[in-house]
């Protein structure tokens with residue numbers, strides 16, 4: 542393992558935060574708070590900072606788990622079966638949740654929420670770390686332990702949510718109440734699914750490689766495809782917003798597929814080229830190289846599927862088991878149409894079409910990220 546000598550949070554501040562590469566995933570803070578060290582916290586600006594420098598043990602783990610330090614890459618790839626060009630892939634298809642309430646609340650086909658519902662109601666997980674909308678532009682990470690909570694968190698929120706920091710603090714809370722929980726259910730062990738962008742899932746996988754808290758409670762990772770994230774309110778400043786006299790309060794739904802899609806309450810749909818939205822992407826996102834969430838158990842996005850369906854990339858054996866069972870139990874249905882159910886040849890062609898789109902998007906993002914990183918080095 543390439544553990545940098547004496548790398549600590551000071552190195553992380555210098556190499557990642559000050560270079561504007563921090564994506565605010567909260568990974569560094571989550572270890573420090575889950576292990577009760579408490580040297581770090583997420584600041585009001587959304588970036589990590591010292592809460593109490595005196596408490597820092599200089600263990601260097603915050604540096605190791607950060608997805609932007611690019612260490613442990615070989616170890617993570619080996620453990621999670623990474624392969625060219627888009628990571629492990631057991632199957633790729635379009636699907637949707639069968640529940641009309643999920644379909645209505647979801648960004649695409651609601652596969653993510655449908656899978657979480659299945660896992661929760663079958664007892665495979667005790668809860669899921671999701672991102673709940675608390676206001677028009679505000680959201681926060683929560684551990685959803687009920688159908689209602691999962692439904693209210695469905696849909697995509699475009700700015701980053703520091704999920705991992707929440708896993709850490711939730712875990713700490715859980716630990717502090719363990720004696721009580723044990724009294725009620727002596728053998729209970731907390732099992733969480735996490736929904737996250739590629740950077741968040743990578744930080745979790747790094748923690749799992751290092752076998753450190755709080756990643757031991759994460760038993761399933763649903764990864765979202767991600768080209769970039771940004772603050773919706775900054776869109777208002779854009780030329781096209783002025784041109785179309787657009788008010789973000791009139792937006793009913795947002796999505797990214799080939800382009801950025803805004804569905805207005807009036808019924809009008811606007812398509813904005815991704816290049817335009819790129820100018821308000823977080824600097825860290827422009828240096829990020831993972832589109833297809835290569836270390837997730839199941840990755841999901843809109844790219845390649847018609848409206849109302851989620852492109853579902855089943856990566857691990859665990860992912861395959863969960864997806865197959867969710868279909869068998871009626872939570873999820875595969876799209877029957879182009880390809881699926883139309884014979885082996887047609888299925889193969891449809892699978893190749895979707896994979897081709899994912900590969901092209903992954904390549905585009907990788908090239909953009911590498912260019913940006915080399916500019917930063919220069």
Ligand SMILES: Cc1cc2nc3c(=O)[nH]c(=O)nc-3n(C[C@H](O)[C@H](O)[C@H](O)COP(=O)(O)OP(=O)(O)OC[C@H]3O[C@@H](n4cnc5c(N)ncnc54)[C@H](O)[C@@H]3O)c2cc1C
Pocket residue numbers: 646647648649650651652653654655671672673694695696697698699700701702704736737738765766767768769770771796797798841842843844851852
């Ligand atoms: C920042 C971001 C960028 C994306 N970029 C692309 C893209 O370029 N191309 C593409 O094809 N798809 C992209 N997606 C994925 C897409 O928008 C859908 O989330 C995906 O298709 C799953 O749809 P669904 O209907 O199955 O999910 P749903 O059933 O609606 O569930 C979505 C789940 O994701 C959680 N969530 C929402 N926002 C966040 C967030 N910011 N961080 C962590 N979890 C969150 C929700 O709480 C919910 O649990 C992006 C998503 C996000 C959040």
Ligand code: SF4
Pocket residue numbers: 548549550569572573578580581596597598599600601602603604
């Ligand atoms: S104690 Fe370890 S994880 Fe916490 S800030 Fe210091 S080096 Fe980082």
Ligand code: SF4
Pocket residue numbers: 553557558562563564565566567568569570589606607608609744
């Ligand atoms: S672990 Fe996440 S929050 Fe911490 S410095 Fe790295 S990118 Fe930023």
Ligand code: SF4
Pocket residue numbers: 564701738739740741767768769770823825826827829830831
């Ligand atoms: S583009 Fe990369 S850094 Fe930005 S939110 Fe997506 S996965 Fe994270």
